[in-house]
Amino acid sequence: MEIRTRSIRSLAYRCEEFLDENGKPRSISYPNSLALCILDALFMTGSHPTAIDNVVGRYTARHGGTDGAKSLRYSIAAAGGSEKWAHEVICNLKPAHTQPGAMLRAEVVDRATRLMADHGIDTVDDLLAAVGDEPSTGRHANEVARAWRELPSQKSGISWRALLMVAGSDHFEIDHRVRGFFGWPFGSYPRMTDDEVLELISATADYLDVDDRVVKQIVWQISHRRLRPDPKRKELVLPYFLDDALDEEPDWWSGTYDPEVRHEADEWASIFEPEYSTAPFESEEALESQRTFEPKGELAPADEDEPDWAAPYPLPGTTGAAPF
Template identity: 50%
Template sequence: MEITTSSIRGLAHRCEEFLDDRGESSAISYPGSLALCILDSVYSTGSHPNAVDNVVDRYIARHGREDGAKSLRYSIAAAGGAEVWAEQVVCNLKPASTHPGAMLKAEVVDQATRLMAEYGIDTVTDLLETLVDEPSPGRSTTGLAGRWRDLPSQRSGISWKNLLMLAGSPHFEIDYRVTNCIAEVAGFGIDVTDDYVLVLIEEVADVLGAEEREVRRIVWQLSHRRLLSKRKPASTAWRYGLDADSDVLVEVGVEGWHGGAEAADPAWDHEWTMPYSTPGASGAAPF
């Protein structure tokens, strides 16, 4: 496999914004709270990042940063149900899809906490230990991932993959959004396979001195618009030793890895995954 230094520079420039000088990531994760992982994963689908941040911040203001799935379920019950909780605790009444009569995202969150209870899962550690027995989080699984996808408006699995990233799972499923993100930096005519994505991320992690799993999380969240870049396109000023005035092939290879990329399907089970409205565009403002 051949990867160019310009591709490495391009992706590194996009990821560097979310890494400090020690290679520590500012990508979004909640290693100490499954409640926050569930909230973020469900609310992030089809929502502006600021709206998701507001939901999480309001919950933290009420309950702190360490709640498990059980405490989240109790919070909803104590409020008098999902609709009242959505209105009074997180102040977000967004529906789970664009279909008329769709249930609120808060109701999906409530069902997700009950699903976790069925599997005896309360903490992030519980979730990660359960996933060890599920080698594939793909659509065909009959385990927890499959049950999550059976939740209302969650068939595409985007929220499930969000959950894995937020919880720190090593699972990294390359979907069409990740592929499109990589294609933007790889250049015209490059066959962006799953192996290409993984190797490019590995090379970028090495260049930036960061953990590979953190670069994967950044790439996922950038691809799915959970993170928004505020940087301008990369300039020729580069401090990582890759010559910006030339484009050199870097020969690398991957053995023993089998990807699970899913084809893009705009009608994929009708889950609401359309981008949020951008500033100045028509449509409802994020809330």
């Protein structure tokens, strides 16, 4: 599939919301604290973004924003164990899974710190060096990745990929959620292949003048609901047929996200505007009075101006055939 101008502009528009005016990413990352990376990754699955931010914020308020894995383990030990730590430090008693008797996620955090100690990892740089360019999943995955996925309820590998994302790794695995992200707004029918996704990300990074890793991180965190796009931000409606040149932007899009002008688009219509709203619900009696059927056993004649496929189905029971 050819990567079209429309696809590049659509992805750029969605990514720009998470770039500041200098092009610096506003996605979630903790390059100076492996402790915060571990907390964010292990509390991400099945949690609202605000709940994850609260866990990270409470730990940061107590210990600062530069702790490594070793300091995180000491914090749990100093509190008297993972359960007391969950009560007193992060104030979050979320279980590792939904089955009865599940351990707390705080206990999984404690085990993750022991895993890091077993592999001599304390800082973000240690983690990135240990992972290197080896695959993060699959048969030939890095040994740290395999050990992480053996933690309770972490077999899917989502939390491991989340850890790499917030740590700033170049690893980027295209899973089903990332593929789902590249849907109809990018003109991807049939669905884009992994190579086409990477090609589109690279082209968009060039268009935004940022590193590929920045776009990958934003795409991954949006598709896994770690980042929440502004629901009031205008949709970018572009024609399907655009030339390959990227010199002209829509009249109302300046090329930089500005929340102050998000309501000023001239050629944008919301599904919530009156002209697009549905008619009010009518009572069953009113609807019944509008129905006109021919006597039983006869079919209502199709209107001469209507094509054959627009003729109504016969009523069930009149011909013995079901309507579908």
